[in-house]
Amino acid sequence: MSSSDETGVRLRLRFEGNWVESDKIITIPTGSWRFQRPVTRLDKCCQCGQCYIFCPTGSILEKEDRFAIDLKNCKGCGICARVCPNAAISMIEEPDE
Ligand code: SF4
Ligand code: SF4
8 A cells, every 4th residue: 555545544544534424424404493484575586596505504495586595494594685786585483283
């Protein structure tokens, strides 16, 4: 083994040794603790994509003809509403289930 190989192995052991196997990861949908949700007025949306770019949870999906919000992981932070240049997104109180 060459010295660069040994360095690579050492680095992998140091930085990747504690990685969790993917089948042991538990995911919690952040939408489960949301207290407000975004609602889009499509007639005001100009398809600029700012909400898509800035959403921290990747909850805004690019569809063929529009952007759609997937509420599963939306945590109700309101960033999409703040960055929308047309005020097309409003935050409303999360309805009681
Ligand atoms: S409220 Fe926050 S998490 Fe939900 S879609 Fe908007 S930016 Fe994304
Ligand atoms: S930021 Fe506003 S105008 Fe732009 S795509 Fe999103 S909802 Fe539409």
